[in-house]
Amino acid sequence: MIEESYNKISTWYDSYASEFFCEDDEIQINIDLIKTHASRVVENVRELGSSIDVEESDLFLLQTAALLHDVGRFVQLVEHGTYADNEESNHIQIGLDVIEAHNVLNDLEEADKALIIDCVKMHDLNILPKMSDERSLALIHLLRDADRIDVLRIVSDYYTHKKVHPNRHLDMELKDMPGIAKKISKDIMAEKVASREDVETLNDLKLFQMSWIFDMKYKRSFKMVSEKSYIKAIFETLPKSDVVIDMYRNMKIFMENQL
Ligand SMILES: [Fe+2]
Ligand SMILES: [Fe+2]
Structure with missing residues (x-):
């Protein structure tokens, strides 16, 4: 072309x-x-x-x-x-x-x-x-x-500033409530992309979006996500329960191994 x-x-x-x-x-x-x-x-x-x-x-x-x-x-x-x-x-x-x-x-x-x-x-x-x-x-x-790299840019910025600039469309009509779907944490701990169908809350959506890293293919993609700290920024907006900390640690190590 x-x-x-x-x-x-x-x-x-x-x-x-x-x-x-x-x-x-x-x-x-x-x-x-x-x-x-x-x-x-x-x-x-x-x-x-x-x-x-x-x-x-x-x-x-x-x-x-x-x-x-x-x-x-x-x-x-x-x-x-x-x-x-x-x-x-x-x-x-x-x-x-x-x-x-x-x-x-x-x-x-x-x-x-x-x-x-x-x-x-x-x-x-x-x-x-x-x-x-x-x-x-x-x-x-x-x-x-x-x-996905650009969606991570958009949502990491959005979740960080959502109290000041709410945008109900980016919340995808999901409730911001505690609890994480078990299937999502299971997939993330197995280094797999979570399923959109398992997303029930805004926290699930955040983790689903973070889990895209398991399906990224190119070294430069990991470099771009890692340099901009998108995953870390989204993690900062999640409740710091043991399961969330474990998932984040898993994703962080996975990313580091791809660089
Ligand atoms: Fe799309
Ligand atoms: Fe898109």
Whole structure:
């Protein structure tokens, strides 16, 4: 894929995103968050991709997938009033529909288009299906790492400052109450990504997000998460029970071993 194609899609994205300007501050803050997240994920895929010598043409393809991966969030937020995916509102399905309805990828070669769609489809799956094509798998992993690194940036900052700047959408409609789901601590102690389905409280969500480190693939990803202390910042906002301290220690050691 060539730079010119990426630039064209990027221009489309900017004008599409600008249609969602909203006078309600609470919504507008979240619209801005979606836009900033997309551009940070674009930066992250470039940084991660360059660290493992991804070809320039694949970098533009990855940047396109990064820019579009959450394009469904605008409609999800404005029409469904949530970031929480469920049967009526799933940001990935909405995003795929938006890409199709606006012919966003129509100028691209079929293979490039299919790969970008796969990246969007799979960026948020807990477990990836088996794939034999190494190049596709690497690109999907790069997007997943890049996405999760930026979500960790957003939420670690949010949880730290949430008393001053509450944003109910980032709480994903979960209650901030004590207790940790047993399945989540079990997964984390086994160095596994926790399941989104097991999340019942805001503390569970925090631990679920922290557990993404167990699924990160690239050395540079660990470096980025570790340098910015995202995991430590989220831990600081959790109740310091023995089980939480044990989980944090486990994640910290795991991270250190990847550097
Ligand atoms: Fe997403
Ligand atoms: Fe995302």
